[in-house]
Amino acid sequence: MTSASDEAGAARAVNPPGGRHRPLSVALSGGFRLVLDGGAVELPFGAQRLVALLALRGRMGRSAPAGTLWPETEEQRALARLRTALWRVKQTVPELIVCAGSRIDLAPGVEVDVRAQIDRSMSVLHGTAVEPGSWTSVVPDGDLLPDWEDDWLTDDRERLRQLRLHVLEDLAEQFCAKGRFGLAVDAALTALLAPYVSPPQPRPQSAPAAATPRAASQTLPGRPPTPFHPPSPSPHRPPVPVHGAGRLV
Incomplete structure (x- = not known):
């Protein structure tokens, strides 16, 4: 359950203190595109994969995206790669992803x-x-x-x-x-x-449907x-x- 402090943190991420709201959108049809305030933003491919996963699946615990994006990697190494991807997103577009405890999601208002x-x-x-x-x-x-x-x-x-x-x-x-x-x-x-x-x-599944x-x-x-x-x-x-x-x- 999301706490009041988590919601306040999400609001601050999308509307930085002292700054105006910057519209953010993620497009996945035809290819990955991230647009911030009307301009295209480039992300490293590993960060793109994380953003795309959150755009499709919504809020997730950290172990879920780590296991999904790096399924053949040992758990601790996969979690380390997830932290790297999060860091790269935060360095480029700090308001794109919200971290609330062990869960991560795209910030509210991201289209x-x-x-x-x-x-x-x-x-x-x-x-x-x-x-x-x-x-x-x-x-x-x-x-x-x-x-x-x-x-x-x-x-x-x-x-x-x-x-x-x-x-x-x-x-x-x-x-x-x-x-x-x-x-x-x-x-x-x-x-x-x-x-x-x-x-x-x-x-490889038995269900004929x-x-x-x-x-x-x-x-x-x-x-x-x-x-x-x-x-x-x-x-x-x-x-x-x-x-x-x-x-x-």
């Missing part, structure tokens, strides 16, 4: 693009209508840290990919119901042709998995070429 994308997507999945002219703004944009090869990112990456597919399917259904068939085709094709959506990698990409979507609240069956071309007419889909509106 994270993935969190905002998930909130918008879940709003659509729970029935919020989307304006036809702005439907692309509610779709998670870009893969999660595509150039990183960390194993701990696999589940987060797959969850966002499946979330994106579900949102696009819902949008296609919404547009069909409104008679906006051109937009429905655009949304459906975006789901089908997304270059970064890949089949799941085999994992983990073998299909749709099974991963069962973790999304209120959204049962639904198989996608691509339409078969009519035998009486040739299929419509997809390159003109964007002009059907």
